[in-house]
Amino acid sequence: MSDETPRAGTVFWNGILPENPVYRSLLGMCPTLAVTNNLNSAMTMAAATTFVLVASNLMISLIRSWLRPHLRILVFTLTIATFVTIVDKLLAAYMFSMSQQLGPYIPLIIVNCLIVSRCEACASRQPVSTALLDGLGMGAGFALALASIATIRELLGSGTLFGLAVLPESWPGWGIMVLPPGAFLTLGALLGLTNWIRERRTAS
């Protein structure tokens, strides 16, 4: 991203499709694979990540003139760790069963490369408004990617969406899809699909 201020709409849209964090930049793979066996936990994870992303983007952008090059990564990580602690305590207080289900993956948001890379590439160079839009756009793109994987895995694996039965009773349920291998297979196939679509669009 260049140093001049880009247009607001472009910044927001960039994160959703052109620079989608999961399908284009392959960032944040750990939660993408780990919590997408049902839509509920995937969407909770997406919301938590978006909150941390937006909040730390705002904070870094506010203090960007005081950042020193050699300490900046440490400052980013500590800011992120603070917001993740807030999310973790909030989830434990208001959504206890979901917080138990997500387990260590909420604290692992701290080392999600997506957030550090957005702080580095955008928030530490851009004014607050751009950083805010960038955080929201990237968060939406991340949520979209998680939703696409979780939809396929939950639908094929247990025949439900958000825990509600969608497919008929006779659906056998591909158990492998909700287990770890299903995550790798689904993401690999979807990655191939997005590459294929993009190739065809650039060719035509």
Added chain:
Amino acid sequence: MDTLTDLFLIFFGAAIINNFVLHSFVGVCPFLGVSTRTDSALGMGMAVTFVMGVATTASWALTRTLLRPGAPLVAWGWDLAGFEGAAPDLSVLSYIIYIFVIAGSVQFVEMYVRKLFPALHKSFGIFLPLITTNCAILFACLLVMKELQGPGPLWGLHHSLALSLGGGLGFTLAIVLMAGLREELEFCDVPKPLKGTGIALLVAGILAMAFMGFAGVDQGIADAISSAGGTR
């Protein structure tokens, strides 16, 4: 069950059954990024094992004495300062402290290895800075933290060392296997959209399926050990 069986089961569980990469999905970034050649994969795996050992040891000590409800050092400091009432629960600070501990261990391991084992530093030195943001290390620290807060008996240092060694070697196993497969994949005719990460993820899926076959082995081993102990 005696301590040795316990330790073996923790080690085996972290290395094979609940493999960090293929079961818990931590450390997937280096797993996909550095796994194109076997020797660099081995270097990365060794570096992660080293740092994981140091970081979990340090975080075990800190969690045991400071970062849990009713930690002894906090209570002592609280009394010493002359405050009234119960000592505060510092566990809210744990994530921030762990990040410091991991960054510090990476620095420490880098200095130590560069000074004492220059050849080793040459082979995996370049991977060390990357490890700070490797989720596998933080995941190991969080597992240790969980065992130090639960209602059951608290983990000792030997338990956390068994976990970190098992986790690190399991990560090494997964990344080296993956690198071997990808070296062979270079000679294959892969459909163009799947080239690179796509096919790597599909291969990882099949590898994860193979590792799923180990589920439940730990119970079998525990039974075998206890029955052998009974007949002795």
